[in-house]
Amino acid sequence: MVSEALKAFFEYWALRGRLKAPPPLPPRAPKSAQTFVPYIYSQSDLRLLLDAVPRCQRVSSCVMSGATFRTLLLFLYGTGMRLGEALRLRLMDVDLRVGLVTIRGTKFYKSRLVPLGRDVRKLLQQYLEMPARQNQHYRPLFQTKRCYPIRLQVVDKSFSRLRRIAGIARHEKSSYQPRLHDLRHSFAVHRVTAWYRQNKDVQRLLPALSTYLGHVDLSATQRYLTMTPELLEQANRRFEQYVCGGADEK
Numbered sequence: 001m002v003s004e005a006l007k008a009f010f011e012y013w014a015l016r017g018r019l020k021a022p023p024p025l026p027p028r029a030p031k032s033a034q035t036f037v038p039y040i041y042s043q044s045d046l047r048l049l050l051d052a053v054p055r056c057q058r059v060s061s062c063v064m065s066g067a068t069f070r071t072l073l074l075f076l077y078g079t080g081m082r083l084g085e086a087l088r089l090r091l092m093d094v095d096l097r098v099g100l101v102t103i104r105g106t107k108f109y110k111s112r113l114v115p116l117g118r119d120v121r122k123l124l125q126q127y128l129e130m131p132a133r134q135n136q137h138y139r140p141l142f143q144t145k146r147c148y149p150i151r152l153q154v155v156d157k158s159f160s161r162l163r164r165i166a167g168i169a170r171h172e173k174s175s176y177q178p179r180l181h182d183l184r185h186s187f188a189v190h191r192v193t194a195w196y197r198q199n200k201d202v203q204r205l206l207p208a209l210s211t212y213l214g215h216v217d218l219s220a221t222q223r224y225l226t227m228t229p230e231l232l233e234q235a236n237r238r239f240e241q242y243v244c245g246g247a248d249e250k
Helices: 002-015 043-056 066-079 083-087 118-127 154-168 182-197 203-212 219-226 229-243
Strands: 100-103 114-115
Touching: 043 066, 043 154, 066 083, 066 118, 066 154, 066 182, 083 154, 114 203, 182 203, 182 219, 182 229, 203 219, 219 229
Parallel strands: none
Antiparallel strands: 100 114
C-alpha cells in the first residue's frame, strides 16, 4: 500500500515537470512463507473420535445430541464440506432419492451441487428417521435437541472437548492442534490417495475434486498432492512408472 502511494505521488510530479524521473522505490518486504500444515486424520484417529462421542456429549449443557454430533462428523468427513456449509443446510437442500445436496451461498458466494455416496446417504436417512426430529423442508438438516439450528461456535467447542477426550494431538511442538476443519483436508487427501492406489489419472481428476470442494482455483487443490508422506510415495512411484515406460503390473 505504501509503495503504491509513493509511486502515484512521484508520477504525479514527474508528469508536471517537477521531477525528471520517479526515483526508485524501496523493495517490497518478502512474503512470509506459510508454515501451517493441516492435520490429516488417520482412520484410527477417526475411530477414536467417534468412540469418544458418547463421553463428550454427557455434558448437560450440550445442545447437540450424541447422534447429531456423530452424524455431523461423518457427514463432514464423507463429503469434505465446510462446517458452515453443513450447518446452513435445510431439509429442502437434501435429495436422498438421487443422492444430491445443494449448497447455497458458499464461502465465495457461489452455489454448487454435491453428490452423496451410498454410505453418506444411508447415514442421513437413519438420522432423519430418529424420533423427536422436525423434518419440515425449511428446517435445518442438523438440529439441536430442541430442533433449532446449531451455531458454529457450539460445534467447535464440542469438537475441542471431543479431541481431548479421544487423546488426539500433534506430537511435535506446535501451537496448532487438530481442528474440525481438518476433516475436510483429510477427506481430500484420502480421496487422492485412493485414486493413486487405484491407478487413476490423478491430474485429470483434480479439477473435478476442486469443483466438488468449491475451490476457486486448482492450486488450492493441488497442494493436497504433497501433504502426507504416503501421497509423496504414491506420486514418486507413479513418476517412476512414467519415466521407465510403465512398471510391471501386479
